[in-house]
Structure formats: structure tokens, C-alpha cells
Amino acid sequence: MSPRADALRNRARVLAAADEVFVEHGSTASTEEVARRAGVGVGTVFRHFPTKEALRDAVYAERLRRVGEEASRLADNTDAGAAFHEFFELLAGTSGPNQALTEALAASATDDQDVRGSLGVLLDRAQRAGAVRSDVGVDEVIALLIGATQATTWTADVSLRGRTLNIILDGLRPH
Amino acid sequence: MSPRADALRNRARVLAAADEVFVEHGSTASTEEVARRAGVGVGTVFRHFPTKEALRDAVYAERLRRVGEEASRLADNTDAGAAFHEFFELLAGTSGPNQALTEALAASATDDQDVRGSLGVLLDRAQRAGAVRSDVGVDEVIALLIGATQATTWTADVSLRGRTLNIILDGLRPH
Amino acid sequence: MSPRADALRNRARVLAAADEVFVEHGSTASTEEVARRAGVGVGTVFRHFPTKEALRDAVYAERLRRVGEEASRLADNTDAGAAFHEFFELLAGTSGPNQALTEALAASATDDQDVRGSLGVLLDRAQRAGAVRSDVGVDEVIALLIGATQATTWTADVSLRGRTLNIILDGLRPH
């Protein structure tokens, strides 16, 4: 394995560790903690991400990549409406790690054309299938994903989370 | 002016300054900054609020009080549906300071019976007037207010904010 | 009661409170705490004792006065040797409040002629009675009182305290 490969592997380990740590303690967690989790020294973290902000951005970018991946994966589903709903539930649903994906949307989605593209396809197909009202665009969907995530994060009551999410999904249905 | 009055005035100034500073920099803003904004020494801030957490709680409690006030004020409106919608727009709407009110809901609404009461009245009247579906309770409304606030905070585009909010309100209408 | 009398009463209350608080928490205890215990405002404490140091000094002076009082009281005892030993046990013995008296000796005894006088009488009589070696003076006794107090403060084991004290008293006996 070339040294370059080692460095890449380290970068990935740091990124993964940061993602975990940020999910658990928020992005105010110390860089030391991230380094410890990654099994590297702080210096290594800073070599790959020269700033705490750069690390945070990279984590968000990676999460965004996964959001796009999920969207693409679901786009193959035959039932376009179900795919759209599943996507919503996946991101805004009950489990912490997935909710973290939405944080990435809030932080930088507007600029990321890949994600906008994947989401656009999912939305477009759902609209053509008559499962989603036709007067909404990708931006509204992103805003609602963010909102739904926060709304469901607020409470520990899982059934309340489900009911809240359904209200938002109802709002997205054609009248 | 008795010392008591002076002290109360100072307490209020600190609280107001903290509210402002927290809106601008989040509640991690330094106590020094709050003191500076209030035009007092740090010691004074700590005399009135012995802990950073106590200050944060007090700011939220005050915001919550204002939320309750708004709800009560709107409860007098003859058009119960309009009152409910106006409340939603007020808290989740476009202006920063009002959005801060929702933060208070997210932080502590569950425990505050006054706010739950005022909100309950507003919701109940809107439901009786047929403006809001009958299968939602105060908790769903709070969750949605939080969600709507975050959804609209995300973007600077005011018209997008309006459209997003309307989708949520549509979800709350009787089918 | 004249205002002067009120002020004197307050001074005494503050002094008593400071003594108690210093015994319990050491003289690093806050002035606020002393004021609270005395049932007065901080301002009153500072009016009577313009400095923390002044308060500490006053507490020590008062303790010294009590040391002198004890010495005088014991000087009446017919058995001069017993009186001397009792004095030693009183100051260096097991109970906290009495040990605090010795702190005052450590802080300022050299200068206080009253205490030196009372102690001198006690010592002199014990020496004449053949209970204490004749080659020691007041200074040695003070130094040993301080030492004995610290030696016995160190341990919680009461019987050990007693044995340690006896060794010192043995050292003071004529050979």
C-alpha cells in the first residue's frame, strides 16, 4: 500500500470518527475526542482538515453524499409515491444517525447539485405518480425535511413523531 | 428609586441583553458578551443568574411567557381559524426575534402548563371552527411549530418560507 | 440603646460569626458567609473591619483574649503542675474550637503582652512546683503549644492524640 493510500485511509477514519462523535456529542465535541475515536493523533486530524470548521464541513459533505445515495437507491422503486415517503421517513424518522443526515441538508444542501438532482428525480416521479402535489419544488422538500427532523427530534415519544411526520406528509399530498 | 427597583431593572436589562445576544450568537455566547451588551459587569449577571444554565433557562422562560401572551392575545380574535394561523405565522414566520420564541418551546414547552393551556385554547377553538383537523393535540402543534421554525430558518428566501409554512398548515386542515 | 451600642453589638456579632465560620471552613471562607452567619449585610462587616485581613486579625486577637482568660482562670488552681498540663490539654487537645485558640497564638502571640504575662505566671508557678523543667521560657511553651496542636490536628485517632501530647509533656518535665 503506497503512503498515499495510508493517508487516504486515515482521512476516511477521521471522517467516520468525527461523524460518530458529532452524532453523539454535537459538533462542539473536542477535536481530541475525534482523534481518540479515530485512533490517530490530533495532528493527523488537523493535517487532513486544517480547521474545526473544515472538519465539520467535510462531515456534512459526506453525510450529504449518503443522502444522495439513498435518494438514488429509492429512485429505482416502482412505486414512486412510496419511494418518496420512505425517503422522508428515512431522513426525518426516529433513528439518530439518520437524523444527522438532515443536519447536513440544513448546513449546505442549497449548493450541492448532486443531492438536488437525486432529490429532484425522486420528487418529480412522485408528482407524476400523483402522490405529491405539483406546486412544490426541491427547496420546499428540503425545508420540510429539515423541519420534520427538528419536529421529531424534539420529542422522545415515537408515536407522536409518527403523527407529526404524517401531518407534514399530508400537507404534501395533492388536495 | 429603591435599590430593589434598580436591581429589578438591571435584572431585566441583563435578561433582554441575553435574549438579544442569544438570538445573534446562540446560547453559547459568552457571559462577558451578555454583560457588555447589558452595560453591567459580569458579576452582576452572575448575581441575578448564578449559572450560565440559569440564565439560559430564564431567557427561555421569558420567551415562553411572551408566547403565552401572544396566544392569549390572539384568542380574542373572532375568527378562530385565522387566529391559529396567525399564531403559527408569528412564531414560525420570517423575523428572527420571533423565531427565537420557538426555541423556548423546544427547550421547555412540555413542562410549562401556562403555555400548553393558552395553546390548547387556541387550538381547540380552531378545531371547533373547523379550521384545524380534530385528530391533533397540543403536542403535535408544538412539534410542528418547532419544525416550521427550523424549516423557515434554513432559507433566506422569504417567499419560499411562506410556501413551506403553507404546506404545513395545509397538513393541519381537516381532509 | 444608643446607636453606638447597636454598632458595638453588631461588631461583636460579626466577630463571633467570623470565628465560627473560620473554625468550620478556614479563614478563606467568604465574607458573604460571615455576614450571613452574623445576620447582617456584607457592608456592615466591612464597616467594622475594613479588610478581610483586619477581620482575621480581630478574630485572632479575640481568641488570644480567651487564651489569656483561660490561663488566668487556671492560675488560681492550687496544683500548679496540674494547671499547666490542663492548659496544654485545653489548647492542644481534641476539640476543634479550642484548637482554634492556638491558631491565634501562631498568628500573633509574640506581640501580645497580656497573653505572655498570663502564660508566664502559669509556667513560672509550674516550674516552682517542680512540674516543669526550669530551662524553658514562654516562647518555648508557645512554640510547643503550636506544635502540639498541629500534631494532634493531623490525626483523627483520639488515643494517638493523647499519646503524642504526653510525649511533648514528658519533654517538658524536669529530667
Place this chain on the structure above:
Amino acid sequence: MSPRADALRNRARVLAAADEVFVEHGSTASTEEVARRAGVGVGTVFRHFPTKEALRDAVYAERLRRVGEEASRLADNTDAGAAFHEFFELLAGTSGPNQALTEALAASATDDQDVRGSLGVLLDRAQRAGAVRSDVGVDEVIALLIGATQATTWTADVSLRGRTLNIILDGLRPH
């Protein structure tokens, strides 16, 4: 020099600086002051000793180590009685730095088996040689060392210190 060696050297410098500063200003001296004296940043002090208490403990432990060292060194002396007396004079004697050793005894001697061991040997040999009465144990000796140190610390008069110390040593002699 490996980083490890540098770090160790720094740890030692901090420890030495803390010892000095604590001798001069007591262990309430600020960590800043210790850092300044050591010629390092505060962060470095806290890296090596994560808490003020940890630093104090480390200083005491180091002093205790030196106490044990002295005891061991003196144990080789042929005249066991002289060795014991020399030890007493060393710890409770006239020079400040040595008196600081006793502070360590007061703070933690009970738990440190090494020191108790070395002291025990010294004491035992002195007792077998008939220089120290047989009814005292290590605890009494420690208590008396503490007492003697305080007794001699109290005064600046060196000859008085010597006389006071001798009285205590007389008390330790077989009757």
C-alpha cells in the same frame, strides 16, 4: 532527545516550580504562577496535572519520596540514635525547603507504605539502640515531626527553634 524525554523534562520542571511556589506562597498559589516559574504555558501544567489537586498531590508525593530517601540514607548510619535525631532535625529544622517535606507527611503519610517503612526502620533501630523510648510507633513520630515543624516554623529565632526541638526529642527518650 525523543519527545518523551522532553515531556518528562517538562513534567519535572513543572513539579519543581510548583514545589518552589508552594513553599513561597502556599498551595493556593495560582497555576499561572506555577507555569510562569516553570517557563511554560498554563496548558502544559494542566496537561501533566489535570487538576490543581492533582498537582498538589504530585508535589506532596515527590516530597514524600525525598523524605523516604533521606530516611534510607540515614539508616546506613552506624549510630542509630544519631541517625534518628538527624532525621528529625533535617525535617523539622531550620531551612524552609526541608520543612516543606513535613507538609507532605501531614498531607498523605498515612497512606504511603514506603515512607512508613523507611521511617519504621529508622525508628526501630533507634529503639533497639536505646535512644528512643520503646512505647512509640511510626504514627507518633509522624505526628511529632509535624508538630515540631510547625513549632519551629512559628519563630524566626534559630536558637529558640533548636531548644524547642530538643524538648520534643527529650520527650522521645526512654525515661
Place this chain on the structure above:
DNA sequence: AATGAATGAGCATTCATTCAT
């Protein structure tokens, strides 16, 4: 490239002291 020790600005909090009432 990786390491982790060093740095020092920054933060929450305490407390002696002052002063308006």
C-alpha cells in the same frame, strides 16, 4: 506523514471591596 506536547486566548465562576440608597 504522523504524533502528541506545548501554547495561550477564552470561558464560567468567585469574591473582596465600593457605593448609592
Place this chain on the structure above:
DNA sequence: GATGAATGAATGCTCATTCAT
């Protein structure tokens, strides 16, 4: 005189960032 609110310097501790090895 008495009160206690206000002040701000000082303290212990954290953490992003740098750099010698």
C-alpha cells in the same frame, strides 16, 4: 449606620491550533 447590588480582577480549566521530533 446598615444594606446588598454592582464591580472587575483573578482563578481553574478547556480547546483549537502549531510545531519539534
